[in-house]
Amino acid sequence: MTGPEPKEKAKVWATLAEEARRRIRDREWAPGTTIPNEATLAQEWGVSRVTVSRALGKLAEEGLLDRRRRAGTRVVERPQRAASFEVGLIRDEVERTGRRYGYEMIEAGEHQVPEHVRDRLGITTQPRVMRILARHLSGGEPFAWEERWINGGTVPEALDVDWRHQSPNEWLLHNVAYTWADVSLTAALSGPRSSRALGCEEGSALLMLERTTWLGKWSVTHVAYCYAPGHRMWSRS
Amino acid sequence: MTGPEPKEKAKVWATLAEEARRRIRDREWAPGTTIPNEATLAQEWGVSRVTVSRALGKLAEEGLLDRRRRAGTRVVERPQRAASFEVGLIRDEVERTGRRYGYEMIEAGEHQVPEHVRDRLGITTQPRVMRILARHLSGGEPFAWEERWINGGTVPEALDVDWRHQSPNEWLLHNVAYTWADVSLTAALSGPRSSRALGCEEGSALLMLERTTWLGKWSVTHVAYCYAPGHRMWSRS
DNA sequence: TAGTGGTCTAGACCACCAG
DNA sequence: TGGTGGTCTAGACCACTAT
Numbered sequence: 294m295t296g297p298e299p300k301e302k303a304k305v306w307a308t309l310a311e312e313a314r315r316r317i318r319d320r321e322w323a324p325g326t327t328i329p330n331e332a333t334l335a336q337e338w339g340v341s342r343v344t345v346s347r348a349l350g351k352l353a354e355e356g357l358l359d360r361r362r363r364a365g366t367r368v369v370e371r372p373q374r375a376a377s378f379e380v381g382l383i384r385d386e387v388e389r390t391g392r393r394y395g396y397e398m399i400e401a402g403e404h405q406v407p408e409h410v411r412d413r414l415g416i417t418t419q420p421r422v423m424r425i426l427a428r429h430l431s432g433g434e435p436f437a438w439e440e441r442w443i444n445g446g447t448v449p450e451a452l453d454v455d456w457r458h459q460s461p462n463e464w465l466l467h468n469v470a471y472t473w474a475d476v477s478l479t480a481a482l483s484g485p486r487s488s489r490a491l492g493c494e495e496g497s498a499l500l501m502l503e504r505t506t507w508l509g510k511w512s513v514t515h516v517a518y519c520y521a522p523g524h525r526m527w528s529r530s
Numbered sequence: 531m532t533g534p535e536p537k538e539k540a541k542v543w544a545t546l547a548e549e550a551r552r553r554i555r556d557r558e559w560a561p562g563t564t565i566p567n568e569a570t571l572a573q574e575w576g577v578s579r580v581t582v583s584r585a586l587g588k589l590a591e592e593g594l595l596d597r598r599r600r601a602g603t604r605v606v607e608r609p610q611r612a613a614s615f616e617v618g619l620i621r622d623e624v625e626r627t628g629r630r631y632g633y634e635m636i637e638a639g640e641h642q643v644p645e646h647v648r649d650r651l652g653i654t655t656q657p658r659v660m661r662i663l664a665r666h667l668s669g670g671e672p673f674a675w676e677e678r679w680i681n682g683g684t685v686p687e688a689l690d691v692d693w694r695h696q697s698p699n700e701w702l703l704h705n706v707a708y709t710w711a712d713v714s715l716t717a718a719l720s721g722p723r724s725s726r727a728l729g730c731e732e733g734s735a736l737l738m739l740e741r742t743t744w745l746g747k748w749s750v751t752h753v754a755y756c757y758a759p760g761h762r763m764w765s766r767s
Numbered sequence: 768t769a770g771t772g773g774t775c776t777a778g779a780c781c782a783c784c785a786g
Numbered sequence: 787t788g789g790t791g792g793t794c795t796a797g798a799c800c801a802c803t804a805t
Binding site: 318 | 612708712733736763764
């Protein structure tokens with residue numbers, strides 16, 4: 294042994310998937326042609342058909358193969374992989390970079406609900422609604438600006454929370470579990486308050502993530518996060 | 531029958547996954563507790579253990595369960611699902627909305643490479659580099675602005691292509707297959723040319739997608755797409 | 768109609784790790 | 787060290803669709 298083994302798992306199907314990728318890359322399996330069927334490959338590789346199926350299924354998922362019953366498995370002519378971006382919690386995002394996470398409440402209180410938020414929350418009546426403005430820090434530097442609306446009709450307890458030391462997200466996670474959310478991403482110009490909070494010029498371009506959270510058919514909260522100028526999300530894998 | 535059956539597939543494991551989700555939602559399996567092991571559930575549900583494993587594996591992937599050998603399977607206390615955004619081809623993105631896709635070249639030619647593009651392409655020598663400016667239309671309306679750089683050192687054929695009727699992406703897909711790319715997303719302000727192409731005011735906030743494509747260790751192209759103001763990406767699922 | 772992939776089962780062995 | 791999940795095999799039946 295020339296060195297310590299770095300955690301070898303060697304799932305069989307993953308190995309076979311890699312071998313198949315190589316054959317495609319090296320044109321042993323040319324674009325547009327049909328490759329041997331599962332039974333043949335299973336015999337050639339000395340594994341069961343299910344294992345071959347998993348390996349090829351992975352490549353189909355990646356867009357390298359096109360599999361159809363009866364027709365067999367073909368190498369696609371022009372593979373085009375979609376890029377995928379994942380967004381979790383701000384706190385995790387910061388801590389993953391190794392920096393210290395910080396939270397600062399700027400303002401909190403009941404507030405009139407503007408039109409666009411009303412639409413997002415699907416509000417028709419006049420419930421009491423909490424608005425929290427805050428910012429998130431990364432290693433002491435401004436990282437993101439948060440404008441949060443919480444529907445008091447769905448979560449009345451939220452109207453009496455002290456938001457100075459606890460971010461809305463963490464409170465909601467602890468108190469309103471098993472929700473679902475729709476999330477969207479867009480670009481916005483910084484306004485007077487967000488630019489002050491982020492320490493940038495007014496009129497800067499900001500990446501803005503919006504999330505509306507639902508508990509059954511009742512809206513819980515709508516939040517807009519504006520990342521500091523220059524923030525970049527990278528595609529995974 | 532009261533109506534036509536709408537394509538029922540009913541994979542067993544998917545059905546079981548749904549049942550498990552229900553039990554978690556309804557607190558039959560309470561947060562933080564350990565659920566019955568695979569063998570038990572297999573017997574209860576009258577299926578094989580592998581099928582149970584697939585179903586629970588899916589929920590673990592979704593972040594609802596935490597599975598560990600010997601320790602068993604636990605319901606996580608505070609599930610937090612990451613949002614995921616997928617980006618494919620502009621053309622597909624437009625056509626999926628049912629609108630007609632259009633492409634217009636604005637300018638194409640060899641061009642001096644600015645610093646930030648040079649970095650992205652990992653260029654150290656002085657290869658000939660093609661720049662193409664173009665816009666993409668959706669139902670006749672401006673949809674996205676494209677600034678494309680193609681590394682003539684890697685793809686010399688690209689220096690002699692007529693880009694008026696063929697978008698760089700489609701040409702590259704046909705001529706340089708089996709590449710990989712890194713993709714990022716950020717916000718940018720519209721400049722004089724992009725605002726003219728998109729029909730918006732200068733200084734608008736634009737969602738910008740950048741992609742650098744590699745063939746082995748050689749960079750092929752770098753492209754920045756700026757979507758028209760107000761463009762919004764939605765999380766899938 | 769026949770050949771292909773898609774899924775399920777029963778059984779087995781192994782890797783992990785709480786006890 | 788034993789119980790748990792993770793993976794593989796062999797065999798089976800089914801769904802789809804090219805011919």
